[in-house]
Amino acid sequence: MSSRFSSSRFRALALLLFALNLSAAELRVCSDPNNLPFSNQREEGFENKLARLIARDLGAKVTYYWWAQRRGFVRNTLGAEKCDVIMGVPSSFELALTTRPYYRSGYVFVTRRDRRLDINSLDDPRLRRLKVGVQIIGDDYASSPPAHALANRGITENIVGYSVYGDYSKDSPPRRIVDAVAKREVDLSAVWGPTAGYFARKSSVPLVLTRFTPEIDLPFLPFVFDISMAVRRGDTALRDRLDRIIMRRRAEIDAILREYGVPRMDDFGDEP
Amino acid sequence: MRCDKRLAIITIVFTIACDMPEQPSQPAGVAKHAGSGKAIIPPAAAAPEDGQWVRVQKDHANTRFSGLQQINLSNIDQLKAVTTFSTGMVRGHEATPLVIGDTMYLVTPFPNVLFALDLKEPGGATKWVYRPDPDPAAQGVACCDVVNRGAAYGDGKVIINTLDNHTIAVNAATGEEVWNTKLGDINRGETMTMAPLVVKDKVLVGNSGGEMGVRGWMTALDLKSGKIVWRAYSTGPDNEVLIGPRFKPFYPMDQGRDLGVKSWPPDAWKIGGGTVWGWISYDPESNLIFYGTGNPGPWNAEQRPGDNKWTSALFARDADTGEAVWAYQLVPHDVFDYDSVNESILLDLELGGRKRKVLVRPERNGYVYVIDRLTGEVLSANPFGHINSSFGVDLKTGRVRENKTKEPKMGRVVRDICPAAPGTKDWQPSAFSPRTGLIYITHQNLCMDFEGVEANYIAGTPFVGANVKMYPGPGGHRGEVTAWDPVAGRAVWKIRENFPVWSGALATAGDLVFYGTMDGWAKAIDARTGTERWKFKVGSGIIAPPMTYRGPDGKQYIAFLSGVGGWAGAIVAGDLDPRDATAALGFANAMADLKKATTRGGMLYVFSL
Numbered sequence: 001m002s003s004r005f006s007s008s009r010f011r012a013l014a015l016l017l018f019a020l021n022l023s024a025a026e027l028r029v030c031s032d033p034n035n036l037p038f039s040n041q042r043e044e045g046f047e048n049k050l051a052r053l054i055a056r057d058l059g060a061k062v063t064y065y066w067w068a069q070r071r072g073f074v075r076n077t078l079g080a081e082k083c084d085v086i087m088g089v090p091s092s093f094e095l096a097l098t099t100r101p102y103y104r105s106g107y108v109f110v111t112r113r114d115r116r117l118d119i120n121s122l123d124d125p126r127l128r129r130l131k132v133g134v135q136i137i138g139d140d141y142a143s144s145p146p147a148h149a150l151a152n153r154g155i156t157e158n159i160v161g162y163s164v165y166g167d168y169s170k171d172s173p174p175r176r177i178v179d180a181v182a183k184r185e186v187d188l189s190a191v192w193g194p195t196a197g198y199f200a201r202k203s204s205v206p207l208v209l210t211r212f213t214p215e216i217d218l219p220f221l222p223f224v225f226d227i228s229m230a231v232r233r234g235d236t237a238l239r240d241r242l243d244r245i246i247m248r249r250r251a252e253i254d255a256i257l258r259e260y261g262v263p264r265m266d267d268f269g270d271e272p
Numbered sequence: 273m274r275c276d277k278r279l280a281i282i283t284i285v286f287t288i289a290c291d292m293p294e295q296p297s298q299p300a301g302v303a304k305h306a307g308s309g310k311a312i313i314p315p316a317a318a319a320p321e322d323g324q325w326v327r328v329q330k331d332h333a334n335t336r337f338s339g340l341q342q343i344n345l346s347n348i349d350q351l352k353a354v355t356t357f358s359t360g361m362v363r364g365h366e367a368t369p370l371v372i373g374d375t376m377y378l379v380t381p382f383p384n385v386l387f388a389l390d391l392k393e394p395g396g397a398t399k400w401v402y403r404p405d406p407d408p409a410a411q412g413v414a415c416c417d418v419v420n421r422g423a424a425y426g427d428g429k430v431i432i433n434t435l436d437n438h439t440i441a442v443n444a445a446t447g448e449e450v451w452n453t454k455l456g457d458i459n460r461g462e463t464m465t466m467a468p469l470v471v472k473d474k475v476l477v478g479n480s481g482g483e484m485g486v487r488g489w490m491t492a493l494d495l496k497s498g499k500i501v502w503r504a505y506s507t508g509p510d511n512e513v514l515i516g517p518r519f520k521p522f523y524p525m526d527q528g529r530d531l532g533v534k535s536w537p538p539d540a541w542k543i544g545g546g547t548v549w550g551w552i553s554y555d556p557e558s559n560l561i562f563y564g565t566g567n568p569g570p571w572n573a574e575q576r577p578g579d580n581k582w583t584s585a586l587f588a589r590d591a592d593t594g595e596a597v598w599a600y601q602l603v604p605h606d607v608f609d610y611d612s613v614n615e616s617i618l619l620d621l622e623l624g625g626r627k628r629k630v631l632v633r634p635e636r637n638g639y640v641y642v643i644d645r646l647t648g649e650v651l652s653a654n655p656f657g658h659i660n661s662s663f664g665v666d667l668k669t670g671r672v673r674e675n676k677t678k679e680p681k682m683g684r685v686v687r688d689i690c691p692a693a694p695g696t697k698d699w700q701p702s703a704f705s706p707r708t709g710l711i712y713i714t715h716q717n718l719c720m721d722f723e724g725v726e727a728n729y730i731a732g733t734p735f736v737g738a739n740v741k742m743y744p745g746p747g748g749h750r751g752e753v754t755a756w757d758p759v760a761g762r763a764v765w766k767i768r769e770n771f772p773v774w775s776g777a778l779a780t781a782g783d784l785v786f787y788g789t790m791d792g793w794a795k796a797i798d799a800r801t802g803t804e805r806w807k808f809k810v811g812s813g814i815i816a817p818p819m820t821y822r823g824p825d826g827k828q829y830i831a832f833l834s835g836v837g838g839w840a841g842a843i844v845a846g847d848l849d850p851r852d853a854t855a856a857l858g859f860a861n862a863m864a865d866l867k868k869a870t871t872r873g874g875m876l877y878v879f880s881l
Contacts, residue, residue, distance in 0.1 A: 038732040047732075069731050071483070075846060090727035090734045135733060136485060136543060136570050142728065142737025143572045148682050151574035156537045161570065163485050163543065164733050168459035174731055192733045219683045225727060225734045 025060040027051060028084045030077030032069035036172040037198035037260045038088060041066060046194070046260040047087035050102075053252055054085075054229075057245045070165065078232050085238070091226035097233045099242045101226035102253055104266035105193030106211065107146050110181045113206040117188060121213050122149055129158060133177045133189035136161035145223050146190035152217065160186050175199045181207060197261030209263055224265050307709025309759030310622045313337065314629065316556040317618045321781075323822025328368040328422035328467045329701065330819070332554040333618035336703035337779045338820045342828035343881060344782030348796050348805045351830065351879045355396050357389060359874035364815055364837015364845045366699075367422035367467070368776075369876065370430070371821035372444060375399060377430050380874060381837065382406065382418035384434045388447060392824045396878070400447030406436040407458060419465050419838055421699070426470030427495050433464040439477050439493055451498030455479070455491055462486050469552040471561060471591045474501060478548025482566045482611075488546035488583070490563060492594055502594035506546030506565040506582050507532045513582060514594045521598045522648040523670035525579070535579040544576070545569040546583035550613025550699055553631065558646060560588045560597055562631055564612035567603070571737060572682060579604035584612040586633070588648065598648035603637055603672060607679050608661055609693040610636040615701045616645075617711060621759055623651060632758045634702055634713045636695025637672065639665060640756055654761045656754050657696035657717060658745045661689055680722040680738055692720035692742045694839060694859070698774070701817055702756075705779035708799050710764060711756040712785045714773035716840075717745040718862070742862040753777070753787060755802060765802040771866065774840045776817030778830075786830060788814025790841055791869035794832045794877065810834040810877050813841055813870040827880050835874035836866070844872050 029051045031039040039045035043052075043064075055062045065082040067073060074095040077083055091101045111117045119126060127150065134147040143151075150159060162180065166173025177189045178199035189196075193209075200207040215224045229246075231238045246253065257264065319331035321339030330336045343351060359365065363381040370377040376389040376396065383406055388399040424431045429441040429450055437456035442449055455477065456462035461484025468477045475493040479486060488506035493499065504514040513532045521527050528534070533541055547566040554561050568576060568583035584603035589596050602612045616631040621642070623630075631645040638659035642651045653665035663673040678689045697715035704711045721741040727734050744750045751769035756762070771790035778786040783799045790813040796806040813836030820830050837845030843863045 032731065035731050069729075071730070072846075088732060089729055092727050093729070135735075136575075137730060137735055142735050143570050143575065144733065144735045147570070147575060148572055148736065151572055152682065154574075156540075156575055156577050159537060159575070160539055161485070161543050161575075163461070164731050164735070165461055165484055166731075167457075169457070170459075173459075174733070195733065217683075221683060221736060222727070227734075 025058070026063045027055040027058060027060045028063050028065065028082070030065045030067060030073075030083035030086050033066035034168060034171065034173060035069055037194055046256050046262065049256045050087055050253065051085070053249060053256065054242065054245055057249060058241070068168065078230070084231060084235065085242070086230040088227050089230045091228040093228070093230060096230035097235060097239050098228035098230050099239055100246055101228050102246045103257055103262060103264060104224060104226045105263055106215065106224035106265045107144070107190050108193055108196050108263055109188050109210040109212055110178055110191050110196050110200055111188045111208050111210065112181060112184070113208050115187065118210065119188060119212070120210050122146070122153070122217070128155055130187035131158050131160060133160045133162055133180050133186040135164045135174070135177055135191065137164050144190075144192070145221055148221055149217050149223070162189070172199070178203065178207070193263040193265075194260065197263045201261045211263075211265070307757040307759055307764070309709065311709040311758055312620050312706050313704070314555060314557065314618050314620050317554065324373070325369070325371045325819045325821050326425050327469065328370065328424070328817070329551065329615070332471070332556065334551055334553045334615045334701065335617055335779070336701060336777060336817060337705055339781045340820055340822060340828045341781040343780065343784065343820075343830060345784065345798060345805065347881055348782070348784060350881050351796065351806050352881070353808060353877055354829070354880050355878040357396060357876040359385070359387070359835065359876070361835070361874045362845060362872040363835070364419045364841055365833050365835030365874045366419045366816050366838055367833065368817045368819050369831055369833060370423055370425055371819070372425050374824045375444070376831070377423050377425070377444070378833070378876060379420050379423045379432050381420050382435045384420055384432060386423065386430060386432055386442060388444070402442045402447045402449070404432070404434045404438065404440055406434040406438070421465055422467035424468040424470045424475065426475070429495070431468050431470065431475050433466065433468055433477055435463050435465065437462055437464050437479070439464070439468060439475060439498065441495075441498060453493055453498040453500065455500075460484070460486065466549045469554065470495060471554045474591070476552050476561060478563070480547050480549040482545035482547045482569055485543040485545070485569055486547055487542060487544060488548050488565055490548045490594070504587070504589065504594045504596070505532070506548065506585070507536070507541035507544040509533050513596065514589065515596045518590070519596045519598065522600065525604065525670060526581075526599055526601055531579070531581040535581040536576060537578070540576050543569060544580060544583060546585070548613070550611070551615035551701060553616045553618050554591060555618055555645060559591050560645065561591045562586065562588050562616040562618075562645065564602065564614060564616070564633070566611040566613055567606040567609055573605060573607040573679075574681070576605075580606070584610060586612060586616070586643070586648075588645065600643065600648045600650070600670060602635060602641065608637075608689065610695055612636065613699060614697060617702065617704050618645060619704065619758060623759065632711060634697045634711070634715065634756070636691070636697060637662060638691050638696035640758070640761070641665075642758055642761065652761045656713060656756060656763060657715065657752065658690045658719070659696070661691065682738070685721070685723040687721045688719055689722065690719040690745055691716065692718035693740065694718060694772070698839070700774050700776040700815070703777035703779040703785060705783070705785070705799050707781060707783060709757065709759065710799065711758055712777040712779055712787075712799075713754045713756055714775055714777050714787050715752055715754065716772040717747060717749055717752050718742050718772065719745045742859070751789070753797070753802070767797065767802050771863070771869070772840050774815040774838055778818040778820060780820055786818045786832075788818065788832055788834070790815065790836055790866060792834060792836075794818070794879075808877070808879070811871070811875050812836045812873045813844065813866070815841055830879045832877045832879070833874070834877060836870050836872055841866060843867060844870060
């Protein structure tokens, strides 16, 4: 009884704080205006749907600040106080305070179904001769984990790099690496799960997503990532509220992710 | 599994040396004298001393030397601020102003506003303002700070590059746009930050954006119309690099067909970098232009086995046709982020009793290269800072002798790599005085550790990279001014500075050298001894090379543009959180104390006696 009382009192207090904090019950979200399946300015991405779900739970309205999700994104958005929430970052992200993970996905191989390649290991010898597409970032001290992993195995001659940024003047810039498989530009691609899942579904040629082993290359190169929402460091009040909504709305969140074909590597969603 | 292990891209954490002297401007060197031999500016590449400052480099030789001597060692203590002008912008100001006739031209960082100031009016009244209104999205997709390194002038037009890849010519008298040519696509990560160079009837420009996987190029535009005359890519097949029958590189490593393709895994050259965001020199006698290219991508060098030509390389090209006459890859298969975009200073030297036509390059990898500018032969390559990432340059093969134990590798901890990623010297241009025979190099003294990985993300995609920590090199200071004797191939004296010296330098016939510090001191030193002779505290840190001119009143003026920023100063210009280990590729963390030393804001300061 008393716990229920304190919890409802807490909720009332939280709502009050929320109203003060987010002026007129707005959920201020920073998002990329052209980055399906995650988000776009027409609010067609799964992160847009999640934002709507969260806002509904808070009794608030979603407002967006649009900024390309590249280097400087956090600084120019959350950091510049243009918004209070970013809908998706790795859970270990350092630049912001992250919520509990709401999904776990991983890099997957994308192949044409008619090729029947069924490659499920980074150590499959065929990766040395097939043409493999990887997501690349440019000379920014970083690369996508499968790109690192294949290079570590000395596999470089048959690799084709596709920019994570893509051509921003076109719709859904990162989709080219998936289209490349359908068009036989490459035999297979190693692609971040949500991007792979969404564009594979849109493909006119049947494509298959395959998980691969290992999940981590030692000493520590992971291919599977927990994804969280993020708020400004120090904004524990909002983070705690989001955490509770993530728990409470588990089923609805899963349904949205399923709708977008996000391959899940946790207990809640579908295997790829 | 839960990814609760911390992984990072690049965390350049700076260990602040607390025991550093406040103003460590003491020359500390072997001997306090001028150059040992004869070094002159090639007459054809020198600028007549007419009191103007027509190009940011002063002359085609890139010396940043002025023949004006009204302000000199005997009266420098009387130098006073006479005029200031606010640009109204807060990002990094790297552009040296131009003075043509009675007008000063000043281009700002994004949104790249061009101001014309009437020097006849007291206080320099604004004559006109040209606003190119670049695409605001350019800020979001641009790498690094949104800097601009200056305007160019020719045929009655002032020419600027905008961050969103337009080269624009403006009527110098009226401020009206004459032509406007789009050269690259911001939507593919391309930007433009370098200063154009006018050579005869052409404007030469290059692109930026290696961090985004952009393929580098140099483009010549017709000065009259703005039409593209030629474009030379830095990677790819010979016909796109403009390598043809005239191409005669000095070293066997640079000889062969289509090396811009063959020295990469298939197709990797298409995203290989080699952008052209630095300085161009021009030798009218040989009709050659000289410029260096940026480093290769992607960052993980194991993804790109091979020399990765023509990244981190030096090109000599025919100024009219763009044909490559020779090339020399300064850093084959770069693994440290050592771009080769630094200035080539054209000099005629007496070396070993022979007159040599050379170019001198204080390179990011820590060596001052003296190169025969007609053949591409390296005559000497001596260190001007602390280096352990390599063991010198083999003059027989032209190759850097790499220290494999310092090579960053994913998942391996590598400590004490010197110089750090910004190199012993970054873009900030040196100056040369023919009166002392010395080159004045403003630079860094930084080392770094590579360790661990951290998860980050771009466009919704998690990725991992190296975790880097930067810290001061031997001595505990982060910046230096080195007076370099190009004939003897050694430093004559050095000045230590607390922060990296990101301003570049100006040398004058008054035997003074001017430079600025990131904490906002405009300084003048004795060109022969390095003794500090004058200083003035400006509002914001200085990262633009100073210049000098003779005003309509016949007096000599010195101009400093202050406005901290750039890679080194992004922590202030971008108002970054010092706790953001990954901000500005980590350099922000390296400069955590800069926020206490200066604040942002673009302001021009003009000094005279």
